[in-house]
Amino acid sequence: MPDRTLRNCRVLVVEDEYMLADELTMELGDAGAVVIGPAGTLEDALALIEAEPKIDGAILDVNLRGVLVFPAADVLAGRNVPIIFTTGYDAGVFPMRFDHVHRCEKPISIMCVTEAIGLVIHG
Incomplete structure (x- = not known):
């Protein structure tokens, strides 16, 4: 992915697995993103979103x-x-209001996730 895809984009990372959160943070940073988080709990995620x-x-x-x-x-x-x-869940867990949201199935590829966030940010 070209660096310009995420350069200066502010990306929130909400992930409770430390190693995965760390890898995502590094990969996003390498792609030029400004990482917000990571948050490992819903409460922390909501606090970051509010802030x-x-x-x-x-x-x-x-x-x-x-x-x-x-x-x-x-x-x-x-x-x-x-x-x-x-x-790691199948589609049945998701409320219908999120049917349109892109999903990366676990185990995830860090590169796939960073490419996917670039696509949804830039349409």
């Missing part, structure tokens, strides 16, 4: 230590922030 006036896109792990991330996704959707989900 950040500008978020260009978000990568959301669906299951955060047994808590579903959909409340954070709703807040982001209300702000028209493009999101992608990382998940």
Whole structure:
């Protein structure tokens, strides 16, 4: 992915697996993004969303230590922030309002996730 794709884009990372969050943060940073987070809990994600006036896109792990991330996704959707989900769940877990949201199935490829967030940010 060319660096310009995510250069200066503010990307929220919500992921409770430390190693995966670290890899995503590094890869996004290498692509020129400004990483917000990572947040490992729904509460932390909501606090970051509230504190950040500008978020260009978000990568959301669906299951955060047994808590579903959909409340954070709703807040982001209300702000028209493009999101992608990382998940091991099948489509039946997702509320219909998120049918259109891109999903990266776990185990994920870090490169696929960074490419996907670039696509949803830039349409």
